[in-house]
Amino acid sequence: MRILMLGNSFTAANNLPQRLARLTEAEVMAHTRGGARLAEQLNPKTKLGARTLAALEGEPLDFVILQEMSHGPISSPQSFFISVKRLCEWIRAKGATPVLFATWAYEKDSAKLAAKGWDYEGMAHQLSAAYRQAAQENRALLAEVGQRFYDLSPTHPLYAADGVHPNEEGTQLAAEVIAETLLTHKELTP
Numbered sequence: 001m002r003i004l005m006l007g008n009s010f011t012a013a014n015n016l017p018q019r020l021a022r023l024t025e026a027e028v029m030a031h032t033r034g035g036a037r038l039a040e041q042l043n044p045k046t047k048l049g050a051r052t053l054a055a056l057e058g059e060p061l062d063f064v065i066l067q068e069m070s071h072g073p074i075s076s077p078q079s080f081f082i083s084v085k086r087l088c089e090w091i092r093a094k095g096a097t098p099v100l101f102a103t104w105a106y107e108k109d110s111a112k113l114a115a116k117g118w119d120y121e122g123m124a125h126q127l128s129a130a131y132r133q134a135a136q137e138n139r140a141l142l143a144e145v146g147q148r149f150y151d152l153s154p155t156h157p158l159y160a161a162d163g164v165h166p167n168e169e170g171t172q173l174a175a176e177v178i179a180e181t182l183l184t185h186k187e188l189t190p
Helices: 009-024 047-057 077-093 111-116 120-137 145-152 168-188
Strands: 002-007 027-032 063-066 097-101 141-143
Touching (some): 002 009, 002 047, 009 027, 027 047, 145 168
Parallel strands (some): 002 027, 063 097
């Protein structure tokens, strides 16, 4: 199994691609840049975009995992939905299955959440709804990592000190949710 992960620091944090490789026994490649948006992955004029488009044209892939910038689905929904649609079309044309890596709200009562003027519940629900809609519209698999963060963060420490990125436990949870999504799909698909 060959997997390509497209994302930013949420995907790169704490060796998420390597953790996913161990859980799935797959070859996992990651194209990330801190703060990257999915639109950049489509832009052949950027280093990241050129690399991603070349990978999609290269050797066959089984899954391509898409992770948008942390608040992109809320702050730039039009760009998010257009980028997901274009990437999913490209991924399917290459014979791979697109997967949305639905991310989490910033930690409750964190400085970053306050700086944005958002509340935890609102951010969590808006992110979940946007990823769910994008997955449904594009017939993509949905790895609901953000929902698992929402369910477990009251009793489990999942965030790094910045209240935005995952700590080791949060990254492991993300790897497990993504792996479960992929492996369940593989089992159900002849």
